Amino acid sequence: MSVVVITGASSGIGEATARVLAEKGHKLVLAARRIDRLEALERELSPRTEVLTVRADVARPEDVEGLARMAAERFGGIDVWINNAGVGHSLPWWEEETQALRRVVDVNLTGPILATKAVLPYMLPKRRGHIINVASVAGHVGTTGVYSATKFGLRGHTEALRRELLPYGIRVSLVTPGFIRTELTKGNPMRMPSAEVAGRVIARLVERPRREVVVPGWYRVVISFNHWFPGLTDWITSRFLRTEGGVGQPRRLRLR
Numbered sequence: 140m141s142v143v144v145i146t147g148a149s150s151g152i153g154e155a156t157a158r159v160l161a162e163k164g165h166k167l168v169l170a171a172r173r174i175d176r177l178e179a180l181e182r183e184l185s186p187r188t189e190v191l192t193v194r195a196d197v198a199r200p201e202d203v204e205g206l207a208r209m210a211a212e213r214f215g216g217i218d219v220w221i222n223n224a225g226v227g228h229s230l231p232w233w234e235e236e237t238q239a240l241r242r243v244v245d246v247n248l249t250g251p252i253l254a255t256k257a258v259l260p261y262m263l264p265k266r267r268g269h270i271i272n273v274a275s276v277a278g279h280v281g282t283t284g285v286y287s288a289t290k291f292g293l294r295g296h297t298e299a300l301r302r303e304l305l306p307y308g309i310r311v312s313l314v315t316p317g318f319i320r321t322e323l324t325k326g327n328p329m330r331m332p333s334a335e336v337a338g339r340v341i342a343r344l345v346e347r348p349r350r351e352v353v354v355p356g357w358y359r360v361v362i363s364f365n366h367w368f369p370g371l372t373d374w375i376t377s378r379f380l381r382t383e384g385g386v387g388q389p390r391r392l393r394l395r
């Protein structure tokens with residue numbers, strides 16, 4: 140059984156992933172800012188497996204360093220680290236405060252990079268480990284200026300990291316969710332799969348590392364379409380969709 144650290148485990152995809160991994164008996168370190176929610180999840184899962192909860196803001200390097208240290212001290216090492224914590228932005232990005240935009244970058248992009256920097260000292264000497272970064276279809280298909288920028292950035296970082304760490308025996312995977320029903324997409328009227336669907340995919344990835352998983356899988360068609368027909372995608376998007384509010388502001392992400 141693996142020791143798995145999950146950031147952003149207090150709701151949505153992170154919480155659902157924790158539940159599936161607990162069913163399978165993996166030892167869990169759950170991190171987020173809402174410690175009350177993490178503790179409630181710990182109470183639910185601890186009959187099935189060992190759980191440590193840690194209050195951590197992934198935008199604070201000292202928090203992620205502390206998280207890695209506490210996880211390694213408690214379980215004697217870290218096998219899998221899932222960079223899942225993420226935020227959207229609500230207004231069209233050019234109407235947001237500069238500080239709010241910086242925050243999106245700090246949480247979604249700088250956060251996973253610095254968390255990986257914090258965990259590598261525990262994985263490199265053992266030449267073993269697995270880093271999983273949760274990006275987005277918006278990291279393949281540009282939809283919202285700043286959210287997409289962070290997810291494109293995270294995808295680029297993950298591809299490079301995978302190649303950088305190959306000689307060290309450390310696996311690196313990318314998770315690419317499309318719309319999933321969570322707090323992030325609250326109010327979005329589209330039909331979406333539950334967080335559990337994404338949680339099951341990520342739990343499978345923990346046991347069988349792959350380069351990238353797209354969930355739900357049919358978003359691969361959207362990604363390929365955008366890749367091969369970017370002009371047509373521009374036309375369809377501008378004609379039928381309003382995306383400028385981002386994944387965090389679903390009421391603006393609707394059919395015109």
Ligand SMILES: NC(=O)c1ccc[n+]([C@@H]2O[C@H](COP(=O)([O-])OP(=O)(O)OC[C@H]3O[C@@H](n4cnc5c(N)ncnc54)[C@H](OP(=O)(O)O)[C@@H]3O)[C@@H](O)[C@H]2O)c1
Binds near residue numbers: 195317
């Ligand atoms: N839902 C979708 O449609 C969708 C689509 C594509 C990609 N994604 C990605 O999937 C990941 C999970 O999102 P979700 O849909 O499950 O949303 P969610 O339910 O809002 O969960 C986000 C999680 O991130 C945590 N978080 C936010 N800021 C944090 C910070 N500064 N430090 C630590 N934790 C922080 C939140 O916990 P606290 O507030 O307690 O800190 C929460 O546990 C994100 O990276 C998101 O971009 C989601």
